[in-house]
Amino acid sequence: MANRRSVVINGDLGGGKSTVSKLLAARLGIRRISVGDLYRAMAAQRGMTALQLNLHAELDDKIDHYVDQLQGDIAASGEQLVVDSRLAWHFFTDALKVHLITDPTVAAQRVLGRPAETVESYASVEEARSRLASRSESERIRFLTQYGADKTRLRNYDLVCDSTRATPDQIVERIVEYLEAPPGEALRPLCHLDPLRIHPTARVRPSEALEAQEPIAVGYASPSFFVIDGHRRLNFAIRAGRTLVAATLVAEAEEKIAGLSCDRYFAANATGS
Numbered sequence: 001m002a003n004r005r006s007v008v009i010n011g012d013l014g015g016g017k018s019t020v021s022k023l024l025a026a027r028l029g030i031r032r033i034s035v036g037d038l039y040r041a042m043a044a045q046r047g048m049t050a051l052q053l054n055l056h057a058e059l060d061d062k063i064d065h066y067v068d069q070l071q072g073d074i075a076a077s078g079e080q081l082v083v084d085s086r087l088a089w090h091f092f093t094d095a096l097k098v099h100l101i102t103d104p105t106v107a108a109q110r111v112l113g114r115p116a117e118t119v120e121s122y123a124s125v126e127e128a129r130s131r132l133a134s135r136s137e138s139e140r141i142r143f144l145t146q147y148g149a150d151k152t153r154l155r156n157y158d159l160v161c162d163s164t165r166a167t168p169d170q171i172v173e174r175i176v177e178y179l180e181a182p183p184g185e186a187l188r189p190l191c192h193l194d195p196l197r198i199h200p201t202a203r204v205r206p207s208e209a210l211e212a213q214e215p216i217a218v219g220y221a222s223p224s225f226f227v228i229d230g231h232r233r234l235n236f237a238i239r240a241g242r243t244l245v246a247a248t249l250v251a252e253a254e255e256k257i258a259g260l261s262c263d264r265y266f267a268a269n270a271t272g273s
Contacts, residue, residue, distance in 0.1 A: 006081045007175060008088035010151065011100030012136050014107025016163040016171070020100065021084040023172045028082065033074065035085035038067060061146070068146075086139065089156055090149045098175055099157040103164040103197060104129050104223070154220055154252055160191040165243040174244065191218065191225075191247040195237040198247070199226040201269035204235050211236045216245060220252035221266035228257060 007028075009021045018034065025032035042063070043053035056063065071085060075092045089097040102110075108128035122128035143149045154160055159178050161171045174192045198218060216230030227234055228250050237245040251257050257265045 004080050005179065006075075006079075006083065006092055006095040007098060007179070008083040008085060008092045008095045009098045009100065010084075010086045010089055011102070011163075012086075012107065013132055014110040015100040015102045016110075016168055017084045017100055019168045020163070020171050020175075021082050023168050024175055025082040027172055027176060028080075030080050030082060032082045032084065035067060035071065035083075035088070038070070042067075061142075064142070064146070086151060087143060087147075087149070089151075090143075090147055096159065096175070096179060097157045098159045098161065099154065100161055100163050100171070102162070103194075104133065106164050108132060152222060154189055154191075154249055157189050160189055160193075160249070162192060162194040162197065162244065164194045164197060166192070166194065167243075170244060189249050190215065191249055192244040193218070193225055193247050195234055195242055195245045197225060198234055198245070199224055199266070199270045200231055200234065201227050201266075201271060202231050203271055204231040211240075216247040217250050218247045219250055219257055219262045219265060221262040222253070224266060224270070226266050226270055 007024060009017050009024070011017050018036065021032055021034065039053055043049055046053065048056070053063065068087065068091070071083075071088055071091045074081070074083075075088075075095075083092065083095070089095070089099075105125060108122075108125045111132060112122055112125060112128050122131060140151055143151055150156070159175060161174055163171060171192070178190065198216070211233070214230070214233070216233050217228040218225045218230075219228050220226075225247070230247075234245065251262050251265075253263075254261045260268065
């Protein structure tokens with residue numbers, strides 16, 4: 001492959017970072033580094049589980065600083081890598097930055113089935129979903145405090161992929177397509193979203209479905225995506241059973257659409273259909 005950029009992949013627990021990063025590294029024939037593996041090795045040296053070390057890191061920022069310095073040194077080496085890390089996008093400035101998103105309930109179901117030494121113990125999907133959201137928010141605040149970096153801001157990334165129903169192989173294919181796109185043709189950020197998770201803001205009759213090459217234009221009012229332009233294309237993707245549809249992010253958070261913030265635009269226009 002002519003493009004020698006590293007690829008960094010982040011996302012919350014249950015999003016599929018480990019599986020996607022392993023498949024991508026094998027596809028590209030380059031080395032993979034996992035910060036989760038680094039944490040597990042550090043935990044073993046201290047006689048702790050990875051979960052215990054993660055919880056300890058929330059109270060002792062020396063652990064995060066050590067891991068973050070290590071990521072900075074690796075980024076400075078110039079080696080082409082696939083990196084599985086929640087914060088690598090902040091350190092690998094020239095890498096392709098991929099953010100994986102997942103329906104919170106699906107993520108909770110995935111995490112619920114993992115070994116107890118790697119995640120907290122949950123009694124139900126509802127508890128897992130609530131606790132994962134709390135941990136993610138705690139992490140977001142920690143990154144904001146330490147680096148001024150907001151992991152939930154989609155404009156921090158080049159590519160956003162939804163792993164709710166898409167297979168890891170499908171996501172890897174989208175990443176490789178982006179890497180191979182001619183310079184100047186790749187959009188930022190480009191999203192590949194589950195069409196069933198995009199809210200319409202107008203009603204479209206089934207007969208108006210239309211397959212087209214252009215991505216759907218979407219807005220993002222966390223945690224919801226909504227259509228700004230492309231209802232017929234979305235309708236076609238749903239009827240065709242697609243698990244991913246290409247979309248470009250037009251606005252998020254407080255950015256304006258027709259004079260309204262994304263939250264207000266979504267509240268005023270989402271059809272709920």
